Amino acid sequence: MKGFRYLSNVATLELDQKRCVGCGRCLEVCPHQVFALEAKLARIVDRDACMECGACAGNCPVRAITVDSGVGCATGLINEWLREKKIPGVGGGGCG
Amino acid sequence: MADHLGACMARWGINRMDFLVPPGLYAIGAPTPEAPVLVTANYQMTYDLVRRALAGRNVWLLVLETFGINVWCAAGKGTFGTTELVRRVAESGLAKVVQHRRLTLPILGAPGVAAHEVQKATDFSITYATIRAEDIPEYLDNGERTTPAMRELSFTLYERLVLVPVEIVLVLKTLLVLGGGLYLVALLAGGSGAALTTVLGYLGAVFTGIAVAPVLLPFIPGRSFAVKGALAGIAFSAVFFALAGGALWSWPVQAASFLAFPAVSSFYTLNFTGCTTFTSRSGVKKEMRLGLPVLGGALLVSLLLVLAGALVY
Numbered sequence: 001m002k003g004f005r006y007l008s009n010v011a012t013l014e015l016d017q018k019r020c021v022g023c024g025r026c027l028e029v030c031p032h033q034v035f036a037l038e039a040k041l042a043r044i045v046d047r048d049a050c051m052e053c054g055a056c057a058g059n060c061p062v063r064a065i066t067v068d069s070g071v072g073c074a075t076g077l078i079n080e081w082l083r084e085k086k087i088p089g090v091g092g093g094g095c096g
Numbered sequence: 097m098a099d100h101l102g103a104c105m106a107r108w109g110i111n112r113m114d115f116l117v118p119p120g121l122y123a124i125g126a127p128t129p130e131a132p133v134l135v136t137a138n139y140q141m142t143y144d145l146v147r148r149a150l151a152g153r154n155v156w157l158l159v160l161e162t163f164g165i166n167v168w169c170a171a172g173k174g175t176f177g178t179t180e181l182v183r184r185v186a187e188s189g190l191a192k193v194v195q196h197r198r199l200t201l202p203i204l205g206a207p208g209v210a211a212h213e214v215q216k217a218t219d220f221s222i223t224y225a226t227i228r229a230e231d232i233p234e235y236l237d238n239g240e241r242t243t244p245a246m247r248e249l250s251f252t253l254y255e256r257l258v259l260v261p262v263e264i265v266l267v268l269k270t271l272l273v274l275g276g277g278l279y280l281v282a283l284l285a286g287g288s289g290a291a292l293t294t295v296l297g298y299l300g301a302v303f304t305g306i307a308v309a310p311v312l313l314p315f316i317p318g319r320s321f322a323v324k325g326a327l328a329g330i331a332f333s334a335v336f337f338a339l340a341g342g343a344l345w346s347w348p349v350q351a352a353s354f355l356a357f358p359a360v361s362s363f364y365t366l367n368f369t370g371c372t373t374f375t376s377r378s379g380v381k382k383e384m385r386l387g388l389p390v391l392g393g394a395l396l397v398s399l400l401l402v403l404a405g406a407l408v409y
Contacts, residue, residue, distance in 0.1 A: 001249045003314050004372075007379040028224050028242070029206035031249045031373065052376040053172070055206035069207065071172075072377040073370020074363065074384060 001032060001049070011050035012068040017041055019064035026056035026065060117143045119161040121188035125154035129195040132236065134225075135181065136202065137162040137170050145229040153236065156194065160184055168373070171208030178210050182217045191219070200240070203227045203247060204373075249373050253311065259371045260307045267306065267364070275299060285406055293340050301357035304332040305364030310371070321375070322387035325365025329358030348405030352398035359394040362387065 013034065015026075022040035027033075032049040035042050035056065042064075054069030071077060117138040124147065133156040136146045143159065150157070160180050162170035170176035181199075185191070201209065203224045211222035225235050226246040235246060275295050282291035309316060309328035316324040333354045336342070342350055366383055369375040 001251065001374045004251055004374045005319060006375045007319050007382060010379040010382050011376050012378050025211065029203060031203055031227055031247060033244075033247070049374075050376055051372075051374050052378060053207040053373075055171075055203075058208075058210045059206055059212070061212040068378060070377055071370070072375055072380050074367040074380065076370060077377075077380060077384060 005048070006051070008048045011047050011052055012066075013044060013047055013050045013052065013056075014066045015042060015044050016064045016066075017043070019062045021062050021064075023061060025059045025061065029055040029059050031055075116140065116164045117159055119159045119184060121190060121193065122157040122159060124150045124157055125152070127154040127156050129193065131155050131194070132198065132200050132240065133158055133190065133194060133220075134200045134232065135160060135205070136229075137165065137167045137176055137205075139164050139166045139170075142166050142229070146232070149229045149232045153233070155236075156190075158184060158188065158190065158199070167202050168204040171205045174208050176205050177208035178213050178217075181209060181214055185214075185218045185220060197221060198223065200225045202229075203242075251313075251372060251374065256310050256313060259368075260310065263306050263310075263364075263368065263371065264303075267302065271299065271302060285402075297336050297340070297353060297357055298360065300332055300336055301329055301360040302364055304328050304357075305361035306368070308332070309361065309365040310368045320383055320387075321369050321380075322362045322366045322383045322391070325362035325368075326358045328365065329361025330354065332361060333357045346405045348401040348408075352401040352405075355394045355401075356398035359391040359398075363391055 015035075020041045022037065022042065024037050024042070026035045026042050027037060031053075032046070032051060034044060034046050034050050036045045037043075050067070052067050052069045052072070054067055057063075057065040057067050057069070071080060117140055119138050131154050134146065134150070135158045136142055138159045138161055146157065160170075160176055161184070162175045162180075165173065165175065167176050185199075191197075197220045199214070199220045199222050201222055201224050204227055206224050209222065211224075215221050223240065225240070225242060226232055227249060228246070231246045235242060275298055278298055279291045279295045282294040286294075305325045305328065309325050312328070313324065316327055318324050318327070336357065337350070337353065342353065345353070366380070366387060369380045369383075
């Protein structure tokens, strides 16, 4: 995205090119132009731009893409950690 | 005007749930069985934007039940998703209304939808058209082809600004509880003047983290939101120091204010990552693993400073 760049080397996005059928769906759904189609195969060209929304993974018909997607705000992650540790949260807040 | 007022109130979280458009199939203009079918959420503001963009055209609009949540957030939750889309296609009898088998979806709805599964279940194929509703007319005129610009996200000053009210409303309860507690403690420890200063500083630090830093986001150095928030918080601390007569405070209190306020701002700016469309969950996790101990440490040290200062002075 023009003018905005988040941390480098953190995104969990992976593409298994061996499974790719070259349908181009990942290029269609990605709002950050992370993928490119080369020789009829998708390729990750800008992993650091990935916001891990999961659109590409969910829309890939051959499950060639994996990414750890989900809530991305501090409050949401804290609540998630509390739930995992089974500690009753302070509740409220966040995008729910 | 009434629409506009309602929209503003909904942004502040007032009567948000009254802003529901009944889900189902709507005809915009006089669409034929060949007209495209656009899919959207039943959040009034989204629906209004789409309807306005489509004014004067003849298309079908399939509104999904997203419980008054916008497309992007609903896709994240999965309510703008495969299951709801499949159900809504069946319930609306869409297959009898139109002759083609194509659905046009907003790109930001894609995280909730698996296009191939929808096609398997309904026979309708999915095209993700544009990010913004304003681009739909050009998309339709363009032979239903997406240009690179229609796929490019933006995060303009205005787009950041409209997020601030919601963020403030979400923390009001916390502010009341923590601010009240802080006031009482400071009142007992240092009298009403100190209590007022403490609470004002706290509220200012929160506001800096929640509103000032997000609005100034691209102008604050660094990529880390925690760092951006801390920098904004340090700037706030300096301004507050000057305005509140910090020169008269004891040095432990002075030091504490420059530790605690930036920590508070930093946390709230970090939390703003939930509102952006370019931060990744893994990035936020990393920031939290590194940042939360630092923020907690800063708060603890400033508390100890104030306590020690109170004993000595």
